[in-house]
Amino acid sequence: MRRVMTALGALLAAAPLALTAPSPATAATGTLTIEGDEVPRTRLVDPAPGCHALPWFSLMTRVTVINKTDADVIIYSGEGCKRGLLRGATLVRAGTLRERTLTGTYSLMVQPTT
Numbered sequence: 001m002r003r004v005m006t007a008l009g010a011l012l013a014a015a016p017l018a019l020t021a022p023s024p025a026t027a028a029t030g031t032l033t034i035e036g037d038e039v040p041r042t043r044l045v046d047p048a049p050g051c052h053a054l055p056w057f058s059l060m061t062r063v064t065v066i067n068k069t070d071a072d073v074i075i076y077s078g079e080g081c082k083r084g085l086l087r088g089a090t091l092v093r094a095g096t097l098r099e100r101t102l103t104g105t106y107s108l109m110v111q112p113t114t
Helices: 002-019
Strands: 030-036 042-045 050-053 057-069 073-076 090-092 097-104 107-110
Touching: 030 107, 057 073, 090 097
Parallel strands: none
Antiparallel strands: 030 042, 030 057, 050 107, 057 097, 073 090, 073 107
8 A cells, every 4th residue: 555655646746847847949930041152042941940961062162051040050060060189169159140151961950949
């Protein structure tokens, strides 16, 4: 009987935690544009949070990232939103733009908005 009461008490104590689920991440609102001299313009409208592949950049391509969304984005110098060997990640805050010289494969992480 003691074990049953202990188990029941633990279940009752955990019930409020199960009912207060975190709010789901929502898509960013606005437009994210990646444009450069030698690449087609890439435009993401209301991008979902998570990792997005970018086009392959030829040697020393000058690229502008225009973030007209309400979410921060991070540019990774590798596929799958992983940092590359020689270059780290670049943060582009909501409502700003960044110019970079890129070569090779890159990806972009849209931070979730709450």
